[in-house]
Amino acid sequence: MDVILTGSIAYDYLMRFPGRFVDYFIKEQMHQVSLSFLVDEMTKHWGGNAANIAYTLALLGLRPHLMGTVGQDFADYRHWLNSVGVDTSTVRQIDDVFTASFFVNTDLDNNQIASFYTGAMEFARYYPIAEAYDGKPDLVVISPNDPQAMVNLAKECRENNIRFLYDPSQQVPRLDGEALREGIRGAYMMVVNAYEAEIISQKTKLSLDDMRRQIDILVITHGKEGSHIYLDDEIIEVEAFPPDEIKDPTGVGDAYRAGLIFGMSHNLPFKLAGELGAVCATYALEQVGTQSHHFTVAQLIERFRTHFEDDGLLDAVLTT
Ligand SMILES: Nc1ncnc2c1ncn2[C@@H]1O[C@H](COP(=O)(O)OP(=O)(O)OP(=O)(O)O)[C@@H](O)[C@H]1O
Ligand SMILES: [Mg+2]
Secondary structure (H helix, E strand, O other): OOEEEEOOOEEEEEEEOOOOHHHHOOHHHHHHOOOOOOOOEEEEEEEOHHHHHHHHHHHOOOOOEEEEEEOOOOHHHHHHHHHHOOEOOOEEEOOOOOOOEEEEEEOOOOOEEEEEEOHHHHHHHHOOHHHHOOOOOOEEEEOOOOHHHHHHHHHHHHHOOOOEEEOOHHHOOOOOHHHHHHHHOOOOEEEEEHHHHHHHHHHHOOOHHHHHHHOOEEEEEOHHHOEEEEEOOEEEEEOOOOOOOOOOOOOHHHHHHHHHHHHHHOOOOHHHHHHHHHHHHHHHHOOOOOOOOOOOHHHHHHHHOOOOOOOOOOHHHHHO
């Protein structure tokens, strides 16, 4: 299955401040805040929703096409993605800006001060699928991106009869009701968490049943409670996969999506595809960072079988 992942590709800079921010906010000085926090710990991670999903799909042996806009500082990230098997020939580099970057400083109370710099992602609105890819892909995933780019990509898919998975997740707060309705219109699938589903419902005035009528496959994830896959009149309940330890919850949603898409690419029943998503999510949960987990398909299946049943169906995946 030829899959194009559109959406954010970003660097995450995570800092730890060995003090408490509140000690530095002085009431009498609030009219001229000028603070610098000396941090003694910083890590830089590869991130961005589209890149995260592409990463796990590559571990699963698909060769996903990553489509997005990045800046002059992308060379090491491109090298990394190429080395794991992601096609980055569809990533467009804009030389006079930086790649989207997320800077977050966390203090001893786990209070955070963060900034997200859009950078090159802003140019995604000028980058249509037709310029990235010859022919018709089997699936386009529309993940959080420049809001206008998300609207444009959904439109392009509808007009060209390309199946798309609408994945607005982290951008739900930024998208208005009209943009969300445009994304849902004609979508083959939508995957969101329960909180996002509620906000979408409020903003679009569409009930869950309205959404089910418009979208062939609606997936709502519920954190450690698992996920629900709504298919026609059916609701498939998928359990979460028990983790050995929880190190960092960021990126679980992206890993889940990759496992689900992988299962669908092998025409497996949806319950099994969702369970594959749950196992991938657990691998991500057990590592710090969103592209730090690693497994082979054989290891994934072995682990899957310690908790879920597949009646041998996954044997076919191993031999292809
Ligand atoms: N604590 C957990 N234990 C086991 N599995 C989990 C846990 N949290 C999440 N998962 C798995 O990941 C899937 C997606 O989780 P969730 O609904 O939290 O996504 P999300 O809110 O989009 O996450 P993200 O922080 O990546 O945006 C769940 O359906 C479940 O399979
Ligand atoms: Mg999410």
